[in-house]
Amino acid sequence: MxxxxxxxxxxxxxxxxxxxxxxxxxxxxxxxxxxxxxxxKEKLSTIAYEVFRTNKFLNFKGKDTLIEKIDGVVYKKTDLNNFFSYRKDWEKNQKEDTTSYTKKERAKYVYKDNTMIETNLEFGNYEVRKEIKTVYNPKCFVLLYEKKYFVGENYNRTESIINEYDNQNRVVKIIKRTEYSKKENNEELVIRVKYEDGIVTISSENGTIVCELIKDENSVGFISKLSANGTADYFRYAMAQQEIETAKEYCTEKMIKKIERDLVLYQNIVNIKALGGSSSFGEKVTINEDWEITFKDKDAEKYSAVFTLVKQKNGWKIDDFQINR
Incomplete structure (x- = not known):
């Protein structure tokens, strides 16, 4: 057994x-x-996204649709008006430079040879440390992004992205590298970009993708996902910041004309504090709020703010607005 x-x-x-x-x-x-x-196809589409991101998405300004073509066949169509969850401030993007750039709290900055160098540290599990360096040109486009990985005191690898631009700050060449202690394990991908009349052609070892950027005169533009109350809140915030052009984005054409007619009134607003209110819903939405408004050279006073909002194809819009004593 x-x-x-x-x-x-x-x-x-x-x-x-x-x-x-x-x-x-x-x-x-x-x-x-x-x-x-x-x-x-997924790789090529991802590379195209990287190109547009490197350009701070400025290729999308004034365009409504992005059509991606691979081997002459349409792979994807994207509605650019709603590509972002918010309305993109293209003017701010274009004007951005190293002086207006929002600095990161824990990063260090050095200005050298007409560039801004940002250095930062990130820490992960298992004693992983990442030393990150980003080099910007005067208009805040990234020239170099470098990330070095260490495990404890031991060097692991370096990942880097080198960008070359034309005289319009459009990236024309991207070199992506991963470098190891053993050079035979190194990896490199070179991406080349050509621009002509609304067409961006992007090539790499993965192939070529042709991106067409189209303006559609019938487009309704950015579709706001804000509620009626949210629209009123954003309007109030924009007015308090004296960003009148931004405030107009939440209005119908009728209300925009009213703002332009009473422009001096809005330009004199220094601060707005909302004190509460009520809403009534129907085909139109009426919002009554109590505001404390500070005008230039005056003390803060209480006012009644009355909104009338209507639902349009591109979301809730303010059709009328009044400030009453």
Whole structure:
């Protein structure tokens, strides 16, 4: 009986070793799914996004639709008016430079050779440390993004992105590198970009993607996802910041004309503090709020602010607005 028991044990061990070997050679046989590998089209579309992001998405200004074509066939269409969850301030983007750039709280900054160099540290699990350096040109376009990885005191690798621009600050070449201690493991991807009449052609070892940027005269533009109350809140905030052009974005054409007619009134607003209010809903929404308004050269006083909002194709808009004593 003991001999038979030992034989069974040996047989079980032999079978187990066979299963382990098969599992190493063919892991899917044990139900382990393969990691998703992006297709050629997905890679090209991702690279196109990287190009536009490097350009601070300024290629999208004044355009309504992005059409991505691969091998002459449309791969994807994107509504640019609603690509972002908020209305993009293109003028602010264009005017941004190293003096207006919002500095990161824990980063250090050095200005050298007409560039701004930002350095920062990030820490992760298992003693991972990342030393990050970003070099900007005077208009805050990234020339170099470099991230060095360390585990404890041991160097692991360096990931870097080098960008070259034309005289309009449009990226024309991107070099993405990963460098290891063993140089034979290094990786490099070169992306080249050409611009002509609303068409951006992007090429790399993954292939070529042609991006058409189109203006549609029938487009309704940015569709606000704000509620009626949210629209009124954003209008109030814009007015308090004296951003009158931004405030107009939350208004109908009728209300925009009213603002322009009473422009001096709005230009004299220094601060607004909302004190509460009420809303009535129907085909139109009426919002009554109590505001404390500070005008130039005057003390803060209480006013009644009355909004009338209507729902349009591009979201809730203020159709009328009054400030009453």
């Amino acid at each position: 003991n001999i038979m028991f030992m034989k069974n044990i040996l047989l079980f061990m032999l079978l187990a070793s066979v299963v382990r070997c098969n599992a190493q050679e063919n892991p899917t046989s044990l139900g382990i799914s393969e990691v998703h590998s992006p297709s050629k």
